[in-house]
Amino acid sequence: MSVANLQTFPSTWKKPPQMIKSRRWRIILMIGAVCYLTLALGSVEINWTRVIDGIERGQRFIQGFLEPDFTTRWRDIRSGLIESLTMTFTSTVVGVLISVPIGIGAARNLAPPWLYLICRSIIAASRALQEIIVAIFFVALFGFGAFAGFLTLSFATIGFIGKLLAEDIEDIDESQAEAIRATGASWRQLINYGIQPQVMPRLIGLSLYRLDINFRESAVIGIVGAGGIGAALSTSLSRYEYDSAGAILLIIIAIVMTAEYLSGHLRRLVK
Amino acid sequence: MLRIEQLTKIYKTGDRALTEVGFTVPKGQVVGLIGPSGAGKSTLIRCVNRLVEPSSGQIFLNDLEVTDLGTFELRRARRRIGMIFQEYALVERLTVMENVLSGRLGYVPFWRSFSRRFPAEDIAKAYRLLDRVGLSDHVDKRADALSGGQRQRVGIARALEQDPELLLVDEPTASLDPKTSRQIMRLIVEICRENELPAIINIHDVVLAQQFADRIIGLQAGRLVFDGPPAHLTEAALTSIYGEEDWAAMRKGAAEDALAEEEMEREARKLMRAV
Known part of the structure; x- marks a missing residue:
């Protein structure tokens, strides 16, 4: 009986194609992709003398890393660092303060449609523009220095925190908010009692995470003139002082790792 | 006293949740609202404090027409209507005391509620209510640290903290075990008796409803199909509410x-x- 059953069922099985059903199209697309890749690689011109130069410079760079020079340019490094840290902290605080009302306005379950649209547009604008582009723009407006960096990072923070906070507010347990509404609470009281307790831990976590990101970004936007440790790094690189550059990179790595460890630890504490 | 007249609710989707429902609840009466899932029980009690906006019909709380109020007056009316919820609906990350005190939100200005500096009599009342529901030892615990029965007791205390003239109770026992269900129902009914508080209790457990309510109202597909004392709830009546x-x-x-x-x-x- 069981033997007969076995014979009536197929004994081979193949996973059916998931994306492109037609076998011919699969082959055509695959060949096309390979052709394009070879042609594209062929179009990249490689200048071998420059590659050899680059390797030599790279070696010097690695050597600078191995023997970092903290002392020669210490004053530049120190002031750059302080500027970066100040920029990071102030822009995070200001950015979070601005993004909280915007995040509330961008939550569909709290805001009327017109406010929702305005706040979502602000967030979209902030997220669409990459930090470096914004930094170049602010440097052009307000000149070189930390002020342009501060504005850039605040602006980027609004998009980041605003969007994630709005999404968190849209995900809350509605019944808790409904219960608060049923007591006759005003809109502000509803936010304070029904919404805030539900999103606070995440808001704190996101702010700490953003602090982290803002420090890293402050090093990058410094290169385009927005002050801070990035400016010091860019200067030492253009002077071919790889030992100082190595020192700066080591300091950045150390600070980022410490910040990441601390913020991760703090986030675990807030539940 | 609560009077509902010709209450109809049609949702945006076109679903007819309630069709011309009308009844009056006198002072101190506990009404058990029964009916199958989707009969409109939840919609009905949410129409009373306008968490759900009625499509037509009128609702009177004493002499106040609830269905005719602007935003500000609606808030004033809501603070006199206590509500107890199915899944307790406590704010999980706030303490038991904050949850009970949130019953006063309609009475205090924003800065007082924000700084948690409630008037002395509100705090005294909250302590008294927590003692009444047997939670004196849990005042400073977070709501999410309590068991189901304890949470529902906090929910009851929050509703009473409002000084309500009416209690709306939405499936208070749905997430509780049979024994705790009985205790919670007994507590709610006792409190209503003590304060001569009218209440509408939305409940799917017919036996529990018959045991504790003074009056049973049956809804079926949004229409009132039974209204009478628990003893009149015959087999025929139940069939008209729930089907065979x-x-x-x-x-x-x-x-x-x-x-x-x-x-x-x-x-x-x-x-x-x-x-």
Whole structure:
């Protein structure tokens, strides 16, 4: 009986194609992709003398890393660092303060449609523009220095925190908010009692995470003139002082790792 | 006193949740609202404090027409209507005390609620209510640290903290075990008796409704199909609410449950005596 059953069922099985059903199209697309890749690689011109130069410079760079020079340019490094840290902290605080009302306005379950649209547009604008582009723009407006960096990072923070906070507010347990509404609470009281307790831990976590990101970004936007440790790094690189550059990179790595460890630890504490 | 007239609710999707429902609840009466899922029980009690906006009809709380209020007056009306929820709906990350005090939100200005500096009499009332529901030891615990029965007690205290003239109770026992369900129902009804508080209790457990309510109202597909004392809830009446079912068997089952519970208690007493 069981033997007969076995014979009536197929004994081979193949996973059916998931994306492109037609076998011919699969082959055509695959060949096309390979052709394009070879042609594209062929179009990249490689200048071998420059590659050899680059390797030599790279070696010097690695050597600078191995023997970092903290002392020669210490004053530049120190002031750059302080500027970066100040920029990071102030822009995070200001950015979070601005993004909280915007995040509330961008939550569909709290805001009327017109406010929702305005706040979502602000967030979209902030997220669409990459930090470096914004930094170049602010440097052009307000000149070189930390002020342009501060504005850039605040602006980027609004998009980041605003969007994630709005999404968190849209995900809350509605019944808790409904219960608060049923007591006759005003809109502000509803936010304070029904919404805030539900999103606070995440808001704190996101702010700490953003602090982290803002420090890293402050090093990058410094290169385009927005002050801070990035400016010091860019200067030492253009002077071919790889030992100082190595020192700066080591300091950045150390600070980022410490910040990441601390913020991760703090986030675990807030539940 | 609560008076509902010709209440109709049609949702945006076109679903007819309520059709011309009308009844009056006098002071101190506990009404059990029964009906199958989707009959409009939840919609009905949410229309009373306008968490759900009625499509037509009128609702009067004493002489106040609730259905005719602007935003500000609606808030004033809501603070006199206490509500108890199915899944407790406590703010999980706030303490028990904050949850109870949130019953005063309609009475205090924003800065007082924001800084948690409530008037002395509100705080005293909250302590008294927590003592009444047996949670004096849990004042500063976070709501999410409590068990289901304890949470529902906090929910009851929050509703009473509002100084309500009416209690709306939405499936208070749906997430509780049978024994705790009984305790919670008993507590709600006792409190209503003490304060001569009218209440509408939305409940799917027919046996529990009959045991505790003064009056039963049955909804079926958004229409009122039964209104009378629990004793009048005959098999025919239940069939008109829920459709065909072997009601005698269900009741017998409930009676057996009660017997089993009694026997368990007797056994427990015997054990205690033996110890």
